[in-house]
Amino acid sequence: MILGEVFERFVAESPFSVMLRVLLEQSLPAEEIDALFEQQAQRQYQRELLFSTVVNLMSLVVCGILPSVNAAYQAKAKRIGVTIQSVYNKLNGIEPQIVEALLRHVVNRVEGLMEQLGGTLPPLLEGYRVKILDGNHLAATERRLEVLRSLNSAPLPGHALVILDPALMLAIDVFACEDGHAQERSLLGRVLATVVSGDLWIADRNFCTLGFLFGLHGRGAAFVIRQHGLLPWQARTEMVFVGDSETGAVFEQSVQLVFNDTLKVTLRRIVVQLNQPTRDGDREIALLSNLPTAKANAMQIAALYQKRWRIERLFQVLEQCFRGEINTLAYPRAALFGFVMALICYNLLAVAQAAMRSVHGADKIEAGISPYYLADEVRRVYEGMMIAIPPLQWQPFARLDVDSTVQLLQQLAAQMDLSKFRSHPRGEKKKVPKPEWKKDKPHVSTARLLSESKSKKDKKAP
Numbered sequence: 001m002i003l004g005e006v007f008e009r010f011v012a013e014s015p016f017s018v019m020l021r022v023l024l025e026q027s028l029p030a031e032e033i034d035a036l037f038e039q040q041a042q043r044q045y046q047r048e049l050l051f052s053t054v055v056n057l058m059s060l061v062v063c064g065i066l067p068s069v070n071a072a073y074q075a076k077a078k079r080i081g082v083t084i085q086s087v088y089n090k091l092n093g094i095e096p097q098i099v100e101a102l103l104r105h106v107v108n109r110v111e112g113l114m115e116q117l118g119g120t121l122p123p124l125l126e127g128y129r130v131k132i133l134d135g136n137h138l139a140a141t142e143r144r145l146e147v148l149r150s151l152n153s154a155p156l157p158g159h160a161l162v163i164l165d166p167a168l169m170l171a172i173d174v175f176a177c178e179d180g181h182a183q184e185r186s187l188l189g190r191v192l193a194t195v196v197s198g199d200l201w202i203a204d205r206n207f208c209t210l211g212f213l214f215g216l217h218g219r220g221a222a223f224v225i226r227q228h229g230l231l232p233w234q235a236r237t238e239m240v241f242v243g244d245s246e247t248g249a250v251f252e253q254s255v256q257l258v259f260n261d262t263l264k265v266t267l268r269r270i271v272v273q274l275n276q277p278t279r280d281g282d283r284e285i286a287l288l289s290n291l292p293t294a295k296a297n298a299m300q301i302a303a304l305y306q307k308r309w310r311i312e313r314l315f316q317v318l319e320q321c322f323r324g325e326i327n328t329l330a331y332p333r334a335a336l337f338g339f340v341m342a343l344i345c346y347n348l349l350a351v352a353q354a355a356m357r358s359v360h361g362a363d364k365i366e367a368g369i370s371p372y373y374l375a376d377e378v379r380r381v382y383e384g385m386m387i388a389i390p391p392l393q394w395q396p397f398a399r400l401d402v403d404s405t406v407q408l409l410q411q412l413a414a415q416m417d418l419s420k421f422r423s424h425p426r427g428e429k430k431k432v433p434k435p436e437w438k439k440d441k442p443h444v445s446t447a448r449l450l451s452e453s454k455s456k457k458d459k460k461a462p
């Protein structure tokens with residue numbers, strides 16, 4: 001009865017924090033996570049320190065609930081039962097295929113929830129499962145390793161390719177690379193292994209290679225990919241003006257690509273002459289697509305590519321709401337594990353937002369709710385909630401079926417006070433000229449300046 005009263009109090013005061021904890025129990029049950037590790041690990045093993053334990057520690061760090069791995073360890077040391085060095089050794093050796101499989105495991109657990117909630121977004125193109133591909137190079141770390149201490153160059157711990165499903169707004173796959181200097185294109189062979197017929201891939205020009213385009217086409221997938229300037233192609237028809245879009249004038253032509261001097265494919269080339277240049281100064285962009293005209297006209301293809309910003313929004317949420325790039329984790333495998341854990345937390349946030357959309361409406365959630373304030377709510381409440389309601393008391397939520405979980409999530413979403421999480425977009429900043437540096441006046445008194453300003457206003461007042 002006492003536990004029930006405490007739980008109900010948290011439901012009343014912070015239903016979103018309760019929602020996220022329920023989703024953690026649903027998607028990362030310890031037994032399944034440890035079993036996944038046993039299946040995927042090639043060199044590491046589990047003895048005193050379980051994989052589920054380091055997953056729990058890292059989730060606390062990437063969500064900002066605790067400031068560092070060491071702080072998370074100190075808070076849980078009695079339950080962990082090994083030294084902090086053992087924890088770091090575990091983190092530094094987690095193989096990339098393990099963290100990739102961990103993300104896919106979570107996606108498999110929550111996709112059904114998303115669909116049952118009915119909180120998915122409309123498809124970008126009927127008849128296709130859209131996948132947006134982009135890469136992320138992890139930020140430079142501190143020079144904590146001996147091999148880094150004598151260098152002045154920024155040490156890069158790795159990078160990853162991420163695939164976003166824009167209807168679910170889930171990061172559905174990740175491909176991790178320990179070599180921070182390796183090109184994103186070096187991972188495209190692994191991406192192609194996941195391609196299935198009926199996919200529609202949207203990507204930037206970094207992924208515009210003959211091998212990738214022919215690989216997508218050969219597997220029955222469609223694509224809208226920005227053309228790279230070095231890609232060889234031959235025009236089959238002249239460009240024809242199609243119409244004006246919101247971003248600029250749209251033209252289309254037919255082109256041919258040749259791969260290995262034998263394979264040929266005819267594609268549509270859509271050129272948008274932009275009203276405003278891109279941040280790189282480009283006045284036009286060219287897109288290559290194998291979509292049939294009956295499925296999408298040139299204007300629709302140009303609009304589809306504009307939706308690529310949704311994956312940039314994902315990376316923006318990672319940066320603002322989670323600590324996916326922890327500069328103290330200098331070993332590449334530890335850094336990549338932290339990044340993938342941030343992707344997993346992002347996915348759980350996306351499921352919670354789907355529950356909110358199903359209750360309050362998609363327009364209200366998409367336009368007016370800030371992911372930052374949602375994450376901040378969890379940061380403030382979570383640790384106290386876990387003290388009041390210990391982990392063992394949450395385990396029954398992992399055994400709920402999909403229907404019961406959906407009902408619970410919607411009940412929690414209905415109790416949320418959305419005004420607490422409303423976004424406050426700023427207007428466009430005015431460009432202000434940089435003040436001139438005065439060598440003879442390096443400091444000023446703010447109080448004096450305010451007093452002088454007030455005196456001037458008082459004199460002007462009638």
